[in-house]
Amino acid sequence: xxxxxxxxxxxxxxxxxxxxxxxxxxxxxxxxxxxxxxxxxxxxxxxxxxxxxxxxxxxxxxxxxxxxxxxxxxxxxxxxxxxxxxxxxxxxxxxxxxxxxxxxxxxxxxxxxxxxxxxxxxxxxxxxxxxxxxxxxxxxxxxxxxxxxxxxxxxxxxxxxxxxxxxxxxxxxxxxxxxxxxxxxxxxxxxxxxxxxxxxxxxxxxxxxxxxxxxxxxxxxxxxxxxxxxxxxxxxxxxxxx
Amino acid sequence: xxxxxxxxxxxxxxxxxxxxxxxxxxxxxxxxxxxxxxxxxxxxxxxxxxxxxxxxxxxxxxxxxxxxxxxxxxxxxxxxxxxxxxxxxxxxxxxxxxxxxxxxxxxxxxxxxxxxxxxxxxxxxxxxxxxxxxxxxxxxxxxxxxxxxxxxxxxxxxxxxxxxxxxxxxxxxxxxxxxxxxxxxxxxxxxxxxxxxxxxxxxxxxxxxxxxxxxxxxxxxxxxxxxxxxxxxxxxxxxxxxxxxxxxxxxxxxxxxxxxxxxxxxxxxxxxxxxxxxxxxxxxxxxxxxxxxxxxxxxxxxxxxxxxxxxxxxxxxxxxxxxxxxxxxxxxxxxx
Numbered sequence: 001x002x003x004x005x006x007x008x009x010x011x012x013x014x015x016x017x018x019x020x021x022x023x024x025x026x027x028x029x030x031x032x033x034x035x036x037x038x039x040x041x042x043x044x045x046x047x048x049x050x051x052x053x054x055x056x057x058x059x060x061x062x063x064x065x066x067x068x069x070x071x072x073x074x075x076x077x078x079x080x081x082x083x084x085x086x087x088x089x090x091x092x093x094x095x096x097x098x099x100x101x102x103x104x105x106x107x108x109x110x111x112x113x114x115x116x117x118x119x120x121x122x123x124x125x126x127x128x129x130x131x132x133x134x135x136x137x138x139x140x141x142x143x144x145x146x147x148x149x150x151x152x153x154x155x156x157x158x159x160x161x162x163x164x165x166x167x168x169x170x171x172x173x174x175x176x177x178x179x180x181x182x183x184x185x186x187x188x189x190x191x192x193x194x195x196x197x198x199x200x201x202x203x204x205x206x207x208x209x210x211x212x213x214x215x216x217x218x219x220x221x222x223x224x225x226x227x228x229x230x231x232x233x234x235x236x237x238x239x240x241x242x
Numbered sequence: 243x244x245x246x247x248x249x250x251x252x253x254x255x256x257x258x259x260x261x262x263x264x265x266x267x268x269x270x271x272x273x274x275x276x277x278x279x280x281x282x283x284x285x286x287x288x289x290x291x292x293x294x295x296x297x298x299x300x301x302x303x304x305x306x307x308x309x310x311x312x313x314x315x316x317x318x319x320x321x322x323x324x325x326x327x328x329x330x331x332x333x334x335x336x337x338x339x340x341x342x343x344x345x346x347x348x349x350x351x352x353x354x355x356x357x358x359x360x361x362x363x364x365x366x367x368x369x370x371x372x373x374x375x376x377x378x379x380x381x382x383x384x385x386x387x388x389x390x391x392x393x394x395x396x397x398x399x400x401x402x403x404x405x406x407x408x409x410x411x412x413x414x415x416x417x418x419x420x421x422x423x424x425x426x427x428x429x430x431x432x433x434x435x436x437x438x439x440x441x442x443x444x445x446x447x448x449x450x451x452x453x454x455x456x457x458x459x460x461x462x463x464x465x466x467x468x469x470x471x472x473x474x475x476x477x478x479x480x481x482x483x484x485x486x487x488x489x490x491x492x493x494x495x496x497x498x499x500x501x502x503x504x505x506x507x508x509x510x511x512x513x514x515x516x517x518x519x520x521x522x523x524x525x526x527x528x529x530x531x532x533x534x535x536x537x538x539x540x541x542x543x544x545x546x547x548x549x550x551x552x553x554x555x556x557x558x559x560x561x562x563x564x565x566x567x568x569x570x571x572x573x574x575x576x577x578x
Contacts, residue, residue: 036334040341040568054346069290070331073297077335081342084301085315209302212294219290225283238280239299241273242257242546 001058003200004043004082005193008035008075009067009095010115011164015042016193017050021201023194024050030164030190035074043078057088061200063191064092066123066140066216067115076213089205093196094214096140099162100127101195102188103134109158109182110137116165120144123216126152133202142216145169149176158182164189246319246560247311249343250553251304253336254328254356255381256280256287258299261549262311262318266557267365270311272543272550275299278422285421286411293331300339307549315347322556325353325566326576327382333572341568352556353566356547357383357578358395360511362558363544363551371506371536377496379520380512381407381422384492386450386499387578392558395578398499399450406488407514409454413461413484417477428517431485434478438464440487442494450499457487489523497527500535509538516545 005016013035016026025046029038047054062079065072072095083090099113111134114124122145126138141148152159153176160182161173166189174181218226226232245264252259261272277295281287308315323340326333337353344351361376372392378385384406386399404412407424414423419430440460443453461484468475500508510524521539528537544551559565 034571036338036571037569040338040345040570044345044568054348069293070334073293073331074334074338077297077300077338078342080297080301081304081339082346084305085343085346209305212298215294219288219294221284221288222291229283238277239258239295240276240279242276242543 001201002052002056003059003061003197004057005061005197005200006039006043006075006079007063007095007098007191007193007196008039008071009063009065010071010191012190013038013042014191014193015039015046016197017046017052018194018197021198026192026194028190028192035071039074039078054082055086057086059089059091059200059205061091061093061197063095063098063196065095065214066142067095069215072213072215076211080208080211084208090208090211091200091203091205092211093199093203094125094140095191096123096125097127097134097136097199098191098196100125101134101199102162102184102192103127103160104184105129105132106158106160109160110155111160111162112152114161114163114165114169116168117142120146122148122169124148134199140216145172149173152180153177160184162189246557247313247317248320248322248352248553248556248560249304249307249318250322250354250549250556251336251340252324252356252359252547252549252552253296253300253332254324254326255332255547256292257547258296258303259547259549260304260307261553262307262313263550263553263557266554269366269550270313271307272548273303273306273310274546274548275303282421285415287329289329289331292329293335296332296335300335304339304343318347318349320350320352320556320560322352322354322552324356324359324552325570326573327356328572328574330572330574333574337570337572341570345568350560350565351568351570352559352564353570354552354555354559355576355578357385359551359555361387361509362555363511363540364509364538365554366544366550367540368538370509370538373503373505374507374509375496375500375503375505376509376511377492378512379406379492379514381405381411383512384452384454386496388503393562397578399452399495401452401454403453403455404458406452406454406492409458409488410514412458416462416465417480424514424517427481427485428519430478430481431519434476434480434482436483436486437479438483440483442487442491445491445494450495452491452495454488457484485519489520492520493523493527496524497531500532505535507536507538508532511540513546515540516542
């Protein structure tokens with residue numbers, strides 16, 4: 001199975017071409033650049049390098065969020081449009097799951113990926129290895145660092161923290177968790193599309209047309225509107241064909 | 243010569259649209275999904291929510307456009323997309339979808355200016371003839387654009403503050419009509435009389451620029467003063483008076499520019515081209531003052547944002563081999 005993996009959910013852009021369980025080519029860029037400008041040229045260059053034609057791919061795998069709203073949308077738009085117009089499979093993977101896939105297989109430990117979400121909040125999740133595969137132990141969430149650290153304390157197990165935003169919250173996490181806190185080497189903190197493709201190989205394809213990012217947060221205007229209109233339904237019926 | 247077909251995509255604001263256009267003039271399909279109901283909740287377009295809706299809709303709308311046109315990807319000659327101006331997050335959805343299709347099917351990519359698209363909506367109803375003058379009026383633009391040829395755009399006049407459509411939406415809020423206010427004000431204007439005599443800003447100045455913020459303030463002050471004094475306001479007369487002030491200036495300056503530039507054609511373009519008062523006033527003025535000039539006004543379906551107009555404008559670039567590479571980005575402040 002030929003898989004194209006795309007992750008633009010945060011500052012890092014990663015693109016990879018993976019065939020079955022073999023990585024052919026991967027690009028990871030952690031330079032603050034506009035994903036809209038760099039993503040498609042990167043995909044084109046990698047296909048050229050691998051000698052693949054667009055029609056060769058069996059599956060497109062994409063990080064579906066959470067993360068930067070615009071970044072997630074660029075990856076998701078390119079992935080779903082490629083999958084739809086090439087009539088190929090599409091798989092979305094949590095961008096936190098992709099980071100967690102960089103963790104170590106340490107018995108009886110957990111892996112906690114995180115992205116900063118400002119105002120002392122983070123996007124995070126709880127993962128662990130089960131039968132040699134990294135899987136979620138809890139759904140991803142948007143939560144205050146403090147509340148999350150208190151919860152992790154109750155697990156009474158070593159926790160590998162992953163993500164380049166950890167430095168923003170390290171003091172608090174170490175303070176709360178003490179020796180439970182494990183930090184991995186530098187190279188593990190950046191999402192890699194090859195890891196994404198490997199996770200995506202084990203998942204079921206989604207309905208391409210209905211696929212959308214998982215923001216884990218409503219837009220602020222929508223949140224306010226829902227609070228002011230608790231009796232009205234949240235979704236559906238907003239789009240009209242003219 | 244075989245026919246040339248372009249798949250066009252437009253997502254610059256709150257409409258997700260895809261179209262297939264043949265030879266820049268024949269609409270094979272033109273699918274438009276409007277988000278207006280969603281944004282009505284907030285009294286105006288919320289950019290983040292617009293972007294979210296575009297991601298939800300984009301492949302569905304492209305599929306419907308391809309299906310309705312009965313065209314396969316290998317029967318296309320190019321993919322075109324609005325690169326700007328517009329909301330950056332919204333533009334990015336169309337731009338990235340277009341790039342994905344261009345890559346997947348080895349098609350040339352054409353980046354189209356949204357304002358040029360509005361002007362080329364006219365090519366879908368009749369052949370455009372040059373030299374031509376276009377009055378572009380929308381929520382974000384009020385411009386007089388002179389075109390000596392299909393790929394030459396000279397702004398000879400523009401608004402110095404609010405766009406005409408923007409003024410409509412703002413005064414609509416003041417008298418409490420739902421967003422977007424323009425259509426409601428237009429309807430009300432047909433039932434009242436011009437009794438308030440609002441200022442016709444810059445109408446007689448020796449230039450082709452416009453200003454609508456003074457008119458807007460005058461309108462708002464009139465309403466506030468009346469409310470403070472407890473006087474009754476006739477909303478329909480207010481709407482009629484406002485609309486008369488807007489159309490008087492737009493029409494007077496457009497006619498003067500058309501005369502001076504000795505154009506073959508005068509074309510109306512943009513969302514406010516759907517305004518009945520403006521369509522009527524311009525038609526009448528051209529009949530009386532410019533009997534030799536042909537006036538084109540797009541049908542209502544082609545006045546609002548749509549991808550068909552993007553496909554029409556893109557055809558000129560296809561013929562000129564003006565293509566973009568995969569680093570194409572959204573350009574929110576792009577000018578013509």
